[in-house]
Amino acid sequence: xxxxxxxxxxxxxxxxxxxxxxxxxxxxxxxxxxxxxxxxxxxxxxxxxxxxxxxxxxxxxxxxxxxxxxxxxxxxxxxxxxxxxxxxxxxxxxxxxxxxxxxxxxxxxxxxxxxxxxxxxxxxxxxxxxxxxxxxxxxxxxxxxxxxxxxxxxxxxxxxxxxxxxxxxxxxxxxxxxxxxxxxxxxxxxxxxxxxxxxxxxxxxxxxxxxxxxxxxxxxxxxxxxxxxxxxxxxxxxxxxxxxxxxxxxxxxxxxxxxxxxxxxxxxxxxxxxxxxxxxxxxxxxxxxxxxxxxxxxxxxxxxxxxxxxxxxxxxxxxxxxxxxxxxxxxxxxxxxxxxxxxxxxxxxxxxxxxxxxxxxxxxxxxxxxxxxxxxxxxxxxxxxxxxxxxxxxxxxxxxxxxxxxxxxxxxxxxxxxxxxxxxxxxxxxxxxxxxxxxxxxxxxxxxxxxxxxxxxxxxxxxxxxxxxxxxxx
Amino acid sequence: xxxxxxxxxxxxxxxxxxxxxxxxxxxxxxxxxxxxxxxxxxxxxxxxxxxxxxxxxxxxxxxxxxxxxxxxxxxxxxxxxxxxxxxxxxxxxxxxxxxxxxxxxxxxxxxxxxxxxxxxxxxxxxxxxxxxxxxxxxxxxxxxxxxxxxxxxxxxxxxxxxxxxxxxxxxxxxxxxxxxxxxxxxxxxxxxxxxxxxxxxxxxxxxxxxxxxxxxxxxxxxxxxxxxxxxxxxxxxxxxxxxxxxxxxxxxxxxxxxxxxxxxxxxxxxxxxxxxxxxxxxxxxxxxxxxxxxxxxxxxxxxxxxxxxxxxxxxxxxxxxxxxxxxxxxxxxxxxxxxxxxxxxxxxxxxxxxxxxxxxxxxxxxxxxxxxxxxxxxxxxxxxxxxxxxxxxxxxxxxxxxxxxxxxxxxxxxxxxxxxxxxxxxxxxxxxxxxxxxxxxxxxxxxxxxxxxxxxx
Numbered sequence: 001x002x003x004x005x006x007x008x009x010x011x012x013x014x015x016x017x018x019x020x021x022x023x024x025x026x027x028x029x030x031x032x033x034x035x036x037x038x039x040x041x042x043x044x045x046x047x048x049x050x051x052x053x054x055x056x057x058x059x060x061x062x063x064x065x066x067x068x069x070x071x072x073x074x075x076x077x078x079x080x081x082x083x084x085x086x087x088x089x090x091x092x093x094x095x096x097x098x099x100x101x102x103x104x105x106x107x108x109x110x111x112x113x114x115x116x117x118x119x120x121x122x123x124x125x126x127x128x129x130x131x132x133x134x135x136x137x138x139x140x141x142x143x144x145x146x147x148x149x150x151x152x153x154x155x156x157x158x159x160x161x162x163x164x165x166x167x168x169x170x171x172x173x174x175x176x177x178x179x180x181x182x183x184x185x186x187x188x189x190x191x192x193x194x195x196x197x198x199x200x201x202x203x204x205x206x207x208x209x210x211x212x213x214x215x216x217x218x219x220x221x222x223x224x225x226x227x228x229x230x231x232x233x234x235x236x237x238x239x240x241x242x243x244x245x246x247x248x249x250x251x252x253x254x255x256x257x258x259x260x261x262x263x264x265x266x267x268x269x270x271x272x273x274x275x276x277x278x279x280x281x282x283x284x285x286x287x288x289x290x291x292x293x294x295x296x297x298x299x300x301x302x303x304x305x306x307x308x309x310x311x312x313x314x315x316x317x318x319x320x321x322x323x324x325x326x327x328x329x330x331x332x333x334x335x336x337x338x339x340x341x342x343x344x345x346x347x348x349x350x351x352x353x354x355x356x357x358x359x360x361x362x363x364x365x366x367x368x369x370x371x372x373x374x375x376x377x378x379x380x381x382x383x384x385x386x387x388x389x390x391x392x393x394x395x396x397x398x399x400x401x402x403x404x405x406x407x408x409x410x411x412x413x414x415x416x417x418x419x420x421x422x423x424x425x426x427x428x429x430x431x432x433x434x435x436x437x438x439x440x441x442x443x444x445x446x447x448x449x450x451x452x453x454x455x456x457x458x459x460x461x462x463x464x465x466x467x468x469x470x471x472x473x474x
Numbered sequence: 475x476x477x478x479x480x481x482x483x484x485x486x487x488x489x490x491x492x493x494x495x496x497x498x499x500x501x502x503x504x505x506x507x508x509x510x511x512x513x514x515x516x517x518x519x520x521x522x523x524x525x526x527x528x529x530x531x532x533x534x535x536x537x538x539x540x541x542x543x544x545x546x547x548x549x550x551x552x553x554x555x556x557x558x559x560x561x562x563x564x565x566x567x568x569x570x571x572x573x574x575x576x577x578x579x580x581x582x583x584x585x586x587x588x589x590x591x592x593x594x595x596x597x598x599x600x601x602x603x604x605x606x607x608x609x610x611x612x613x614x615x616x617x618x619x620x621x622x623x624x625x626x627x628x629x630x631x632x633x634x635x636x637x638x639x640x641x642x643x644x645x646x647x648x649x650x651x652x653x654x655x656x657x658x659x660x661x662x663x664x665x666x667x668x669x670x671x672x673x674x675x676x677x678x679x680x681x682x683x684x685x686x687x688x689x690x691x692x693x694x695x696x697x698x699x700x701x702x703x704x705x706x707x708x709x710x711x712x713x714x715x716x717x718x719x720x721x722x723x724x725x726x727x728x729x730x731x732x733x734x735x736x737x738x739x740x741x742x743x744x745x746x747x748x749x750x751x752x753x754x755x756x757x758x759x760x761x762x763x764x765x766x767x768x769x770x771x772x773x774x775x776x777x778x779x780x781x782x783x784x785x786x787x788x789x790x791x792x793x794x795x796x797x798x799x800x801x802x803x804x805x806x807x808x809x810x811x812x813x814x815x816x817x818x819x820x821x822x823x824x825x826x827x828x829x830x831x832x833x834x835x836x837x838x839x840x841x842x843x844x845x846x847x848x849x850x851x852x853x854x855x856x857x858x859x860x861x862x863x864x865x866x867x868x869x870x871x872x873x874x875x876x877x878x879x880x881x882x883x884x885x886x887x888x889x890x891x892x893x894x895x896x897x898x899x900x901x902x903x904x905x906x907x908x909x910x911x912x913x914x915x916x917x918x919x920x921x922x923x924x925x926x927x928x929x930x931x
């Protein structure tokens with residue numbers, strides 16, 4: 001009975017912590033102030049609880065270490081920088097230690113020393129996202145109105161965005177968020193919280209809870225705990241709650257077999273208390289119908305948006321928006337090709353600094369070139385004969401899959417026909433096989449199968465004929 | 475005399491060390507080398523983020539190329555101060571967890587301490603990403619070298635590759651990802667979102683297979699002793715490797731040091747002249763040609779020369795590399811190891827092999843078991859003079875010996891419950907190999923030789 005009395009009390013207490021933290025964070029982002037405020041509040045509560053503790057013995061074992069930890073970390077902060085790594089880890093977990101990166105020692109190259117091509121290359125880098133994305137105005141408008149409406153009405157909702165990689169989904173969504181945040185600053189829109197998670201950055205779907213909770217409070221806790229706390233936050237009504245916008249990138253990775261994570265993420269917006277808007281992003285258009293369970297799909301709703309791959313003209317606009325035109329369906333790809341072209345132009349030391357069509361063509365052929373013909377040409381003579389033998393065996397049997405023994409017979413006859421070659425023994429030919437297999441010109445089984453291994457050509461026979469016919473004549 | 479012996483010892487040691495422990499000398503492929511050098515330089519100086527795949531067959535010198543480029547860049551103080559080199563290998567870092575710990579240690583992040591990383595896998599990933607996110611153009615650039623790149627593609631969800639490529643394509647700490655692999659179709663292994671983030675720069679490194687004269691020249695440079703000026707230049711280069719303060723790039727710790735050697739000019743002249751004369755000989759060129767036909771890679775040639783150099787001794791006629799040694803060594807390459815195993819079998823085992831050959835010839839390589847072979851062997855043993863009273867148990871033992879030598883292979887699909895006399899096998903030899911073995915076998919009885927020619931008794 002005593003436990004039954006104790007549990008609800010603690011629960012309320014926990015949700016209080018969460019609420020308090022979030023509201024404090026909105027005001028100022030200074031941790032020490034927040035700390036002291038809370039520790040004051042805690043001091044009062046502590047006293048009350050102490051009295052309670054004396055009345056009800058041997059109960060809150062879980063709460064005591066927590067408080068100890070907090071005072072401990074505070075102590076560390078007050079005194080000196082931490083010495084032991086475990087203390088450091090504690091600080092990382094509590095969010096007090098911000099991750100940093102080593103700075104350069106040399107002076108950075110000033111903008112002045114760069115020539116036009118270098119500047120162009122910098123601007124063409126994929127990481128430089130422009131303030132307004134060209135050719136995505138309609139999608140931008142669509143997402144903007146959706147989010148703006150939800151924030152104004154203080155209600156929750158879901159949206160699903162799909163499209164092949166490199167079509168500007170994430171860039172557009174973050175652009176919308178940026179525009180909305182600007183509106184908030186100008187007091188045109190009620191304030192909102194912005195959280196984002198990426199499925200590929202998690203080691204496991206359930207880590208999503210940990211990441212969301214950390215973005216809310218800055219603390220790292222175990223996922224079970226994070227889940228419980230988030231559940232509390234979104235289920236219980238709070239008077240001063242503001243809308244939370246959650247962006248979920250790479251949604252398909254979050255789908256495990258039980259789909260509990262996706263379900264929870266999409267179930268919270270349906271609660272009136274949550275004020276949560278979830279925007280999910282994935283590659284496939286029919287992901288909800290194909291992978292997700294019925295109850296999850298129904299919660300995802302029908303607000304969907306598809307990003308079409310860029311057409312030739314749109315890509316041209318993007319590149320000229322940054323600079324100069326290319327051929328591909330992926331904006332990242334197009335930009336990389338352009339960047340490579342500027343490098344080629346730079347190294348060719350042209351007097352007039354500009355990228356001509358030859359440079360682009362060279363970059364293009366470098367990036368989408370298939371090297372198989374080249375690889376066959378550069379094989380040793382016996383490897384070439386082996387490839388020919390496999391092709392001959394395929395023609396003889398009419399089956400794609402050949403056996404080593406048949407290939408070896410063909411090999412012997414071709415080598416004898418060519419003359420002047422000492423025919424290698426089976427062991428040597430097996431070695432040649434595994435070498436070609438490592439390069440993936442052929443696909444072969446493990447060598448333990450010895451002369452019974454199956455061999456499959458991984459290049460077309462036309463490629464082999466083309467590559468080998470040219471050599472003897474030249 | 476002892477002076478000459480001393481010199482020879484020195485030459486041998488020098489050549490051996492240069493063959494084995496010269497990790498930074500890379501020959502040819504100037505455009506590819508320049509390309510990678512510029513890429514790394516831009517990463518270090520301009521803080522540009524890049525990704526690149528270096529693809530080429532085994533033994534072509536992919537790792538050596540990277541080492542050589544890194545050595546070149548060591549003269550550049552900007553590079554040493556402003557870059558962190560992180561080195562990962564697909565065979566060592568078999569999953570993302572291990573790879574991530576290794577990255578954390580090599581980048582000396584805050585949750586690492588003396589080679590130990592604290593926190594779970596998820597925490598490590600989150601912390602690394604936050605660190606990279608915290609960085610910008612002003613932070614140090616990171617060069618990540620991923621050897622055996624194709625094995626990283628097999629990791630769960632390709633989380634590590636996605637995140638590394640994603641960092642290289644967003645405004646975070648400058649990072650350059652260099653993947654090394656021997657698979658030509660490695661791009662197809664990448665998931666589509668990972669592929670989209672990869673910059674599609676691929677550099678293919680192929681051996682120079684068209685030109686035999688290049689191969690001969692390489693043979694010459696690997697065997698000749700450089701003059702004093704060249705030695706000095708090399709020594710300086712090797713000395714600069716000390717600047718490389720990475721625990722992971724260990725090649726500088728045990729690099730060969732040409733500064734240790736000093737040769738008498740007269741002796742080196744004689745040695746080099748002899749090599750020149752050697753290469754004029756026809757049989758030497760023929761031997762090299764047959765090696766070239768089989769394997770065009772530099773690694774293969776180095777192993778061959780190592781074996782050649784190891785034969786140098788202070789005996790008359792052994793102090794120089796001779797053409798006989800070369801031709802002999804090449805012909806030893808063509809020895810069939812299976813025939814040698816066959817020649818070491820007992821006569822009873824040889825008889826069983828011949829029975830198997832007859833069975834395979836008659837039934838077109840149908841599988842067999844012990845009983846079939848024993849019956850066939852018995853037919854021969856009854857009429858032969860020397861094989862009459864061999865017990866069944868002895869023959870079974872011989873059969874098992876053949877199985878252990880993997881001259882016969884059990885058929886995998888066979889149920890395991892079958893008794894060993896009835897287990898089906900197939901013969902892992904060609905008829906030509908058996909024929910050769912019968913020819914080369916010492917003191918094989920005439921009746922066995924005759925029986926091997928025809929299955930009729």
